[in-house]
Amino acid sequence: MTYIENIGRYFIMLKEVFSRITKWSMLKQLILKEIDDLIYGSLGIIIFISFFIGGVVAIQTALNIDNPLIPKYLVGFTTRQSVILEFAPTFTSIIMAGKVGSYITSSIGTMRVTEQIDALEVMGVNSLNYLVFPKIIALMLYPFVTAIAMYMGILGGWVAVVLGGYSTSAEFIKGLQIDFDTFHVVYAFTKTIVFAFILATIPSFYGYYMKGGALEVGKASTTAFVWTSVAIIIANYLLTQMLLG
Amino acid sequence: MIKVENIHKSFGGTEILKGISTNFEKGKTNLIIGQSGSGKTVFLKCLLGLHRPEEGQIIYNDKKYADLDEDQRTDLRQEMGMVFQGSALFDSMTVQENVLFPLKMFSKFPKNEMNDRVDEVLKRVNLVDAHHKLPSEISGGMQKRVAIARAIVNRPKYLFCDEPNSGLDPKTAIIIDQLIQEITQEFDITTVINTHDMNSVMEIGQKIVFLKNGYKEWEGTNKEIFKTDNEAVTSFVYSSDLFKKVREIYIKEV
Numbered sequence: 001m002t003y004i005e006n007i008g009r010y011f012i013m014l015k016e017v018f019s020r021i022t023k024w025s026m027l028k029q030l031i032l033k034e035i036d037d038l039i040y041g042s043l044g045i046i047i048f049i050s051f052f053i054g055g056v057v058a059i060q061t062a063l064n065i066d067n068p069l070i071p072k073y074l075v076g077f078t079t080r081q082s083v084i085l086e087f088a089p090t091f092t093s094i095i096m097a098g099k100v101g102s103y104i105t106s107s108i109g110t111m112r113v114t115e116q117i118d119a120l121e122v123m124g125v126n127s128l129n130y131l132v133f134p135k136i137i138a139l140m141l142y143p144f145v146t147a148i149a150m151y152m153g154i155l156g157g158w159v160a161v162v163l164g165g166y167s168t169s170a171e172f173i174k175g176l177q178i179d180f181d182t183f184h185v186v187y188a189f190t191k192t193i194v195f196a197f198i199l200a201t202i203p204s205f206y207g208y209y210m211k212g213g214a215l216e217v218g219k220a221s222t223t224a225f226v227w228t229s230v231a232i233i234i235a236n237y238l239l240t241q242m243l244l245g
Numbered sequence: 246m247i248k249v250e251n252i253h254k255s256f257g258g259t260e261i262l263k264g265i266s267t268n269f270e271k272g273k274t275n276l277i278i279g280q281s282g283s284g285k286t287v288f289l290k291c292l293l294g295l296h297r298p299e300e301g302q303i304i305y306n307d308k309k310y311a312d313l314d315e316d317q318r319t320d321l322r323q324e325m326g327m328v329f330q331g332s333a334l335f336d337s338m339t340v341q342e343n344v345l346f347p348l349k350m351f352s353k354f355p356k357n358e359m360n361d362r363v364d365e366v367l368k369r370v371n372l373v374d375a376h377h378k379l380p381s382e383i384s385g386g387m388q389k390r391v392a393i394a395r396a397i398v399n400r401p402k403y404l405f406c407d408e409p410n411s412g413l414d415p416k417t418a419i420i421i422d423q424l425i426q427e428i429t430q431e432f433d434i435t436t437v438i439n440t441h442d443m444n445s446v447m448e449i450g451q452k453i454v455f456l457k458n459g460y461k462e463w464e465g466t467n468k469e470i471f472k473t474d475n476e477a478v479t480s481f482v483y484s485s486d487l488f489k490k491v492r493e494i495y496i497k498e499v
Contacts, residue, residue, distance in 0.1 A: 020319070026349060115333040122293050122405075123347050124322035 010205050017133055017201075020126035027134060034138035038100050039145060045099060046092055050083075050149040053091065054156030057082050062166035072167045076157070076175020081184070083153035089188045090236050092149045093195040096142075097228040101203035104135060105224040108207030109217040117208070128208065135200040142196035143189045150188070187243045194235050202228045246271050247292065247403065247435055252301030254287055261287045262298065263459040269437050274426050274449045277439045279456035280481060286407065288456065289439045293405055294322060305403065323351050326396030326434075328406040328425075332388040334380040340367070340391050341376040347399045366394040370424060386417035390424070397428055404429065406438040410445060418442060422449050443488055446470065455481070471495045 021027070061078040108131055111117050120127040154176065161167045206224035210216055247269040254262040261284045269275040277285050290296040292303060294310060303310045305321060313321060327333075334343050341363055348359045367373060370390040380388055389409060396404055406425060410418035422442075426449045429436040438445065446453060450467035455478050463478045470482060471492050483489045 020315075023350060110336075114331055114336070115329045116335055118295060119327065119329060119333040119335075121295060122322060122325060122327040123350065124319040125350060 006205075009209065010201070013128060013132075013205055013208065014201065016126065016128045017136070018129070020129055022126065022130050022133070026130075030130070030134035031137050034134045035141060037103070038135065038138050039141050042096060042099055042145060043148065045095065046145055046149050047152050049095060050088065050092065050152035051156035051159075053087050054079060054083055054153030055160035057087065057153070058157030058160045058172075059164060059166065062161060062164075072171040073175035073178060075161055075167050076172035077178055078175075079157035079161075079172075080154060080176045080180075083157070084150055084184050084188055087153055088146050088149040089191045089195065090232065092146060093192070093199065093232050094229055096145075096195075096199055097203075097225055097232060100139075100199055101225050101228045102221040104200070104203035105207040105210075105221040106217050108204055109210045109220050112208065112210055113213055113217060131208070132201065132204040135204060136197060139196035139200045140193065142199070143192045146188060146192045150185075187239075190243060191236060191239050194239060195232050198228060198231045198235060202231055246306060247437070248302075248304040249292070250302040250304070252288075252291055252298040252303065254284075254291055254296055254298045256287075261459050262291065264301070265456070265459075265461045266301075267454050267461060267464060269435050270452060271435045272430060272433045273436070273451040274429050275435070275437045275452040275454070276446060276450045277437065277454050277456060278441070278446060278481070279462075281441075283456040284459045285439045285456055289405060289407055289437065292437060293325065293327060294318060323347075323399065324402040326399065326401035326404045328389065328392045328396050328404070328409050330408040330411055332380070332385075332392040334388055334391055334395070336380050339377050339379055340372065340383065343380070343391055344394045344398050347395065351399065362398060363394075366398045367391075369397075369428070370394045385412050386414075386421065389413065389417075389421050393421075393424060393428070397432065400432065402434055404434050404436040406436070406440075408440055408442075409438060410440070410442055415444070418444065419448065425449065443482060443485075446482065447491070 022030070058075055058079045061082075062075045065072075065074060108117075111131070117127045117131075120130055158169065158172050161172050162169050203221075203224040206220045206227070207217075210220040249265055249267050249269075251264045251266050252262055253260065253264055265284075265288060277288060279285050287296060291298050297311075305324075308317075308321060310318070310321070334340075335346065338346065344363045344366060345359060348354060348362060352359065354362070367376065370393050372387060372390050372394065375383055375387060375391070380391070383391070393409075404425070409425060410421050413421060422445050425436060425438065428434070438449075440446070447467055450470065453463075453465055453467060453470055454461060455463040455475075457477050463473060463475045465473065470478065473479065483492055
């Protein structure tokens, strides 16, 4: 029953987020700040993880292809497909649910505990629009993060394969270019936009409606991470079925 | 002036406010007192429009809150200033940005005029050197002053304070009380203060509303509270020996 109630409250929250829009001059500053916190601040960890994940995918593929009839360029092909279709958009989003999601929940939750949200409401500010809307807009730049994750993943794969001696650079690059379908990139970016919306709104929901003190802020962050991840996994399945199925 | 007519408010089937009626007059410091759990905070949040009473009316200078649409309520809220118990300053903003916030949000003043106004109110609350400090870098008393400055920067008609001197040393508490009273008279606003502090009751209670179990048990002034024989009020206000003594001396002198 609580789940259904929460789903209902989540959609009521979304309606409120898009009503009584904050003054543009303020909103502009908030969006820039959120881009800095949520997008720019996440680049380091995304670059690091993508590079090594790409490397691991390439090594594992190379180690599992020991049949001489299978061409060596398949390592590059498999790395590209894995990184573009799943690792860059989905795996990165799960990491972002932990990093950005818990940041959003704890910052909004702390504002709730310290009555800063009440202060906004008393002043006549639509606190949901003020707090959540800039995060949604900022995270619409999330496909750029995914694009960087794709690039770094493939680069990681190339470095691992070439340095490890599993294949040649030319073979790997041939694999990257073979049978390339641009729709796969469109599919990945479409997923990323949906994930970005989930990343901005579910953690905000758990932060905004939390009750209690510091301990509850921590609990809300954990709950937000779990449900954001669940929502991303379900959305990933549905979008894959709709766009590629 | 704020007129409260028979308001009722419940949470989860428990009635917290059980039909409160009173008036809060303009230019006066109106105090709400009562034991913990008596409904003071819920009452204050109803006055602020953060809780909606199930029954009754709250009228702000002839504007019935329940009859206002969402835009009119937003406009009314811009006429209110609030000092929260924990100050509720935006911790990512400096003192200056906190005070500037309501102006940037709602006014159309040019930037330099906004800054002048911020300087003026910060000077009024005796904070002249803290503009660029973060709330975490200043003391509790200074945070309260910033909260007061933020509450009055938009020249509100109504000022609400939730336990404005809780957590402060007695000297700072008196300074904050006096500051609120001076501002109330200077700007001719309706001030409602929720407090536990008996010093505030004695010093600035131009009107006192005593709540008990969700009812209005008593109302009067800080002079009348010395003379009342209402047992609930006397047992609450004169629970300490010091205040018993103060009362005895006052009655003897009068």
